[in-house]
Amino acid sequence: MSLIHRQPGAMLPDLAELWNSMVAPTVPAFATHPLRVEDAIDDKNYTVRAEIPGIDPAKDVQVSVHQGRLTIKAERTAEHEEKGRSEFSYGSFVRTVTLPPGAQEDGVHASYAKGILTVSVPLGEPQDPVRNIQVESAE
Structure with missing residues (x-):
């Protein structure tokens, strides 16, 4: 079971705790790690914020x-101890x-x-995606 203390009145354990109680501690809980993001649009910019604590941005991101898509890749590494257990997420994210219409891919910061x-x-x-094509007579 987890070493995390629950709030009084919390009746159901979370999914990760259930999974970890059924498998050996050396087996990763899930193969993928979520990268939580939030985005916002104002008059001049589309902004994406990603929560990635504990990484070196120069090496790990x-x-x-x-083609109109923004991709964020990150990797968090850690040394594993034989007798310890970690509830932090390590691996690739x-x-x-x-991107919204009108995004200028050259100016990303x-x-x-x-x-x-x-x-x-x-x-x-936004560039007009509709282009009218003149139809010529084939006669």
Whole structure:
């Protein structure tokens, strides 16, 4: 069982605690690790913030933009102890979000402070995706 103390009145254990009580401690609980993000749009920018504490942003984070999609990849590593147990998440984290219309991929800026990665994408006028094609007579 977990060493985390529950609030009085909490009747059901969380899913991770149930899983960990059924499997050996050396088996990872789940193969994927979620990367929690929040986003916001204002008049000039689309901003994505990702919660990634405990990493070195110069070595452990990769931010890329390709074909209207922003991808954040991060990896957190740790030395494992034989007799200890960890409830922290280690491993690879990936999250991809679709950029809004008008996003200018050339002006993307990323910064990291206090465990939060902030990616800012400048917004311009959305390009009109509809293009009229003139139909010629084949006669």
